[in-house]
Amino acid sequence: MGFRIAFGGVHTESSTFNPVPTTLADFRVLRGDALRGDARYGFLDAYDATFLPTLHAAAIPGGPVARETYNAFKDEFLARLSALVPLDGLYLDMHGAINVSGMDDAEGDWIGAARELVGPKCLVAASYDLHGNVSKRIVDALDIFSAFHTAPHIDVVETKKRACTMLVNALHGGYRPQLVWVPMPVVLPGEMTSTVNEPARGLYRHLPEMDALDGVLDASLLVGYVWADEPRAQASVVLTGTDGNVLRREAVALAERYWNARHDFGFGVRAGGLEACLEWFVELDAYPVILSDSGDNPTGGGVGDTTFVLTELLRRRLDGAVVAGLADAPATNACYAAGEGADLELSVGATLDPETSRPLHVRARVAHLHPAETERERQAVVTLGGVAVVLTAARRPFHYPADVERLGISLSDTRLLVVKSGYLTAELTQAAAHTLLALTPGTVSQELKGLHYRRQGARFPLEPDLEWTAEPYTKM
């Protein structure tokens, strides 16, 4: 017979405090055959079903997605989907924390429109990041749901497989799964809810046991995305299965475990203000020390161009420190124009977000220019006395030792590596003698009280005395 399943989606994370809009140029878009041929979807070949590509657009986290960018993707996705109906199934590969300018529930809009198009008989599955926010509209439009079990995320493919396996099994078995959703008025930063540390570790470790219960197909726990000032931003439990009573009982139990643990979340690493972190650094005697400039983490939705840490490193003359990286297209291009070995006057930082950050005027030497095919890929290493800075044309993460080593920076010769990141990847943690989490200012600041929430509603920890009773919502 051969079941026909379309797939596609839209994928990013938007800090509503970040003033820099995410636009077309920020997205990597795969459509049609290019999407079907992408290595990330090679796992679909193993299923006894035909997966039909539509469009998938993904961007590094940032500010809200421009309305016209979102609309262009949505229109093309729906046009491609409409050419494929009738369908037996639809698989949506989503993140879950997109904010579109002037829209509170972008995934609800996308998934809802997809459901309307494919009709009520088609089974619709979605995979999510555990930093996604869920809404009733999203739950109403879906039949199958699965979110990551790990942060840092090391089960990306496994999660997509869980969603697709449930979808294909349900089609072959001729049944329609149910969803139960329990929202919880808690929303904590990812840095406090890493599954490497307790209590998240224990809570997530329990999920496969729940999946194994009769009547349950998948148990998902989402910590939500905190830097979204929108009503849907909160933690969620979403269970997919076949027995409504078991699903409601287990979903409530899991949500209550999370709620009861809310006071126990903390940073799994030594964390403090920048002053404190730099005091600790000078006491340490093994290197490299890797310090996260967490308030300006572009992979959490931060801007990535604040000079707060760099200014302090220069003031303290912390020679042997490397800052990787700082997004500044004009400064990067000026370095490429000057050439390797050149000395020049530079204004560094605050070109994207002049409100949060302040530019730094420095005399710099161009130490290295990364051979780049496009202007966006440019990366220049400059030295400001004994401190090195990686300037990048586009906002980008430095998550792996290779990201700096390919620029001629030796980690073993580096005393202090500053990355604009939250929790570190396993690779950077392994490369570090010590790690420090600096609670710096920025649009993804860990100091939630300093951000101006207006629309999120009452949430722990901003409202520490909140009371709550689990109210499971069942989508039949």
Ligand SMILES: [Zn+2]
């Ligand atoms: Zn995430």
